[in-house]
Amino acid sequence: MTNYVGLDVHKKYFHATVMDEEGDVLIQESFPNDSEGFDSLLFKTGDEVEVALEACYAWEYVYEELEDRVEEVKLAHPKKTEVITKERVKTDTRASEALAQLLRMGWLPEAWAPPKETRRLREKLRRRAYLVWKRTGFKNKIEADLAKQGIRRKVSYSDDGKERLRNLEIDSINDYLDMVEALNDPIRRITKEVEREARATEEAKLLMTIPGVGFVWSLTLTTELGDVERFFGPNEVPAYAGIVPSTEQSGSKEVHGSITKEGNKYLRWAAVECAHLHEWHADDTYLTRFFHKLAAKKNSQTAAVATGRKLLIAAYWMLKRGEKFRPQG
Template identity: 45%
Template sequence: MNNHIGIDVHQKKCHATVQDEDGMTVRQGYFQNSPSGFEDFFDGIGTGKTAIEATDAWQPVYDWLAERGFDVKLAHPHKTRIIAEVKIKTDCRDSEALADLVRADLIPEVYVPCDDMRELRGIAKQRGKLVQEKSKFKNRIKAQLRRRGIEYSGRSLWTKKGRLWLRDLEIDAVNDFLEVLKTLNERISELEGEIEGIAGDMEESQILMTIPGVSYYTALTIIAEIATIERFPSPGHLCSYAGFVPSVKQSGSKEVHGSIQGGRPLLRWILYQATHNHILNAPNSHVTKFYKRLKQKKPKKLAKTAAARKLTTVIYWMLKLKEEFHPEGYDPRTSR
């Protein structure tokens, strides 16, 4: 365990640096991002403390190393670069910087969910991507209509009647896009059935679905992104994780709040959607009343963000205390 290893991961290849306890490079080079590539590079290395940046392709090498007894840490890319710039004065490659940070015990870790939560995240993310693709093809159909000067305002294009109207126009590109939309809708329906089955058996999703406007998909996505509420010491930590905490610049007694930064994009998006749906479906809830009061003084977008932050705080306490949604609000300090 005296080895200190940094791995820069890409879709097809990885670059690794293996250092001994004195910082001397024992092995360095590229290898395929595949089990055979891992076998070739790490043959004879033994185990060691290892850091991998949290990119899209981290899972195969992370799992392979963890199964073989390596002490693996998933590093936060942005924070790693900041620390490396401050602590490491040499112009070294990413894998060398990671190895140096491992040896100095300065790796900013990212939470690694269990296999079940990874699967949930994959399902939620896939459904989200397919919905985004649907929006793209709908916009392409509208662009085809505008290009030909065909008026469609006031007409619902995506109902059965609307789709028949589009097909009667006999525009090849529009018909092609409608076929793609049909396939996407079928796959989204399949995923939603799978999501409903999973969420229906989870206590956490049942709790979250007591919030007006929160569906099976919304509940499952929130749970998949959070993984476990126990890893957040406070509601503020969860809000920060979701990306609802504004940046702060302070100089002397002056404090300036900027835009929200960071966070997990999918979690932030789904919480925005939940907030929007909640405001529409629960006009008398304390979250909706908070939004309406704030909207009178602040721009609508800022009020919606603040309401999403409030709903995120509510979700924190619901999951922490295992309590259903309270429309009138409650003080968690006096709750059971």
Template identity: 35%
Template sequence: MYLGIDIHKRYAQVAVMDDAGELVEEVRVENANLDDLAQRYAGADAAIEATSNYYHIHDTLSEHLDVTVAHPQKLNVIADTDKKTDRVDAKELARMVRLNSVPESYVPTDEIREARALVRGRQKLVENRTEYANKIHGLLSDHGITRNVKPLSVTGREFLAELSLPVPWDELLASYLELIETLTAEIKRLDAAIEERAGSLAETQLLMTIPGVSYYSALLIYAELGGIDRFDGAKEVVSYVGLNPVIRESGDSRFEGSISKRGSGRVRWILVQCAQTAVHTCDDEYLSRFYDRLAGKKGSQKAIVATARKLLVSMYHMLDREEVYDPPGVSA
């Protein structure tokens, strides 16, 4: 039997096909009861889509079924139907798993999931804190206060705490400041957990031998890339992160454009930050030499993106070979 399981927040639509491609059963099941269905079809092949809540469902089903997780974007490209309903999607998944044509998505290990939860959780807290800082800037602007105040700095918050605004904006300001203080404390608490986690993993310890790579950036890169052995080479990692240039060819002409920006924006962002630090703060000889040569030809922005790509290639080889940072042409 072949099961196509279209997952939603509280329920899943299931289509079951036999070897001949005939539909055996269609049923809607509460997610909490999927284990019973999996036991009934134990040993069968199944496909689910990589939705936001698929980890737990994948683990539950995998105890009884051979589960393939489908990549959502690739699935939309190759699915041969224009109709999008739960029943149609479930049947399409069943058809594809029967034909062994499911575009697979990476399923991270528990260790990777935990690392992702930490770094993504911290990122969300930082985004929330920035949102309240922006609200304070807007509030000050509305009252004609043009002084450059940084609500995320201690001195900035001290100034704002003493600021006198009319009712009810004074209450809003006090509320925003309290939320920023709370979020800052929570970010520091997560930082401690992230530092401890990064220090305990062999992969992140290797990455931290690179000048400019901190425990946070190392854990983020490790978490978002996942197991390095799932990539066939450095080019595949670069493409996965979206740092590969878009190439267009027409006749005898070949044009290399900007980067594709596919994949994880988190990794692209942190790699650029690491490259900036390595070149402008740590004076890393290997990366600085590459950056300086390129900046003179293409400008600083393109040069730093290319440097981030070079840094990622180095990271891939380090993790693949289990070696510390030791770039060619640089004396120890």
């Protein structure tokens, strides 16, 4: 007999509810959120269990602890789970019990759990992105402090440019420049690793046929998308990225608003960045024509978002069919 386990995971502990196939609660108990805690849980349940936990910030550690030790681990979509259970009083016990019950009944709204290799690449790419964002922040601080001093010339980060900045003898600028230089080394190292990974990955090489999409962005798109066969169709991809317009409908009236932003923020960010790069590097493709037509009516950022949505659909078909980018669509 298979038992069903719902886990409500916190930083230092997790609360487990174990149910049998009839829905009777066998165990409700808290355990330390470490290897010994999972050992204690499985000592009581055995390995013939299915486990459900919400896709919270700490899900990967828990997932990796359990995925090779139990029958199956499933990720629950937090917002969809909340809608189904309609919990007004949320406690650890109720949350874990709801997950176990949904799992037992086959009603668990699942979120996709990437395989180990994809999780490894995602972590590396997201770490690189975070370091680049931080470095850009320090560069912006340098420009802001130069403006405060009445210096509005273009800033260069070549060796000569950095020396000119140092010669200004402004403490804040020297501090920020130290941070920029400290971040350069890990960014360069990770970038080289990412390039090797991309050139060894068939899916990434395929997406690199899109003008403007280099090895970093191609690998970002493939790892954030995962296996495209899990999508029912191309329109699910931009929805997964949260880059589709929000819609309110009442009777015959339908109003479209800004994008939902409910989904994979890294995929959404990559899609918009790739749209900008494609517009800069491609002379005449169906995507650039769409971009310029929309930019003339609205603005370049709106056009980039909409083009990013189309680019994701193009990436879906390229990966599904194993085809290179077709400039005319």
